[in-house]
Amino acid sequence: NAGVTQTPKFQVLKTGQSMTLQCAQDMNHEYMSWYRQDPGMGLRLIHYSVGAGITDQGEVPNGYNVSRSTTEDFPLRLLSAAPSQTSVYFCASVSLIGNTEAFFGQGTRLTVV
Amino acid sequence: AQSVSQHNHHVILSEAASLELGCNYSYGGTVNLFWYVQYPGQHLQLLLKYFSGDPLVKGIKGFEAEFIKSKFSFNLRKPSVQWSDTAEYFCAVFNTNAGKSTFGDGTTLTVKP
Numbered sequence: 654n655a656g657v658t659q660t661p662k663f664q665v666l667k668t669g670q671s672m673t674l675q676c677a678q679d680m681n682h683e684y685m686s687w688y689r690q691d692p693g694m695g696l697r698l699i700h701y702s703v704g705a706g707i708t709d710q711g712e713v714p715n716g717y718n719v720s721r722s723t724t725e726d727f728p729l730r731l732l733s734a735a736p737s738q739t740s741v742y743f744c745a746s747v748s749l750i751g752n753t754e755a756f757f758g759q760g761t762r763l764t765v766v
Numbered sequence: 767a768q769s770v771s772q773h774n775h776h777v778i779l780s781e782a783a784s785l786e787l788g789c790n791y792s793y794g795g796t797v798n799l800f801w802y803v804q805y806p807g808q809h810l811q812l813l814l815k816y817f818s819g820d821p822l823v824k825g826i827k828g829f830e831a832e833f834i835k836s837k838f839s840f841n842l843r844k845p846s847v848q849w850s851d852t853a854e855y856f857c858a859v860f861n862t863n864a865g866k867s868t869f870g871d872g873t874t875l876t877v878k879p
Binding site for chain 1: 798800802808809810811812815817856860862864865866867868869870871872
C-alpha cells in the first residue's frame with residue numbers, strides 16, 4: 654500500500670494539545686478523505702476533498718480542520734485534543750480517472766489522555 | 767442521503783464453507799461500489815470494485831461480487847473460505863457527484879479451522 658503514506662503510526666496527546674496527522678499520495682488521485690474508526694461504529698467520515706483547494710465536512714467534522722493546498726497532501730489537524738478523539742484514523746484516496754482505484758493509509762492510532 | 771447496509775454483523779464459518787455477505791445501498795445516482803477487507807490490526811485493503819460493465823466482478827483472493835441494480839445490492843461471495851479469511855469486511859459506495867464514500871458498519875468473519 655505504498656501509494657498512501659500516513660504519519661505518524663502512533664501518537665499520545667494530552668488534552669488540549671494540537672497536532673497534525675499527515676497524509677500524502679503520489680498517484681495523482683483527485684479524491685481524498687479522512688475517517689476515524691471506533692469499535693462498533695465502523696468508519697465515520699471526518700472531512701473530504703474532491704481536489705486541490707476544495708474541502709468539505711463529513712459526518713463528524715467537529716474538532717478537526719483540513720486543507721488541500723496540493724493534490725498530493727491532505728493533512729488533518731486536531732485543534733485542541735479531547736479524550737473523545739481517541740481513535741484510529743485512516744486517510745484514503747480514490748481516483749475515477751481510467752481504472753478506478755482506492756487506497757487507504759496504514760492508519761494512526763491516537764490516544765488522548 | 768446515501769447509506770449502506772450490511773446485513774450480517776458477525777458470520778462464523780468452518781473452512782471450505784461458502785460465503786455470501788450482503789450489502790445494500792441507497793443512492794439513486796451513478797455508483798462506484800467497493801468491498802474492503804481489514805485484517806486484525808491492519809488498514810483497509812481493496813478486495814474488489816464495480817464502476818461499470820460486467821456486473822459480476824472478481825477480486826483478489828478468490829472473492830467476487832455481483833452488482834444487481836434492481837435490488838441495489840452488491841453481495842460479496844467466496845466459494846470456499848479459508849482460516850486466513852478471518853477479518854472484517856466493509857462494503858462502500860462512492861458518490862461521484864459528492865466525491866465521498868459511505869461505508870457499511872462492517873461484517874466480522876470468523877473462519878474456524
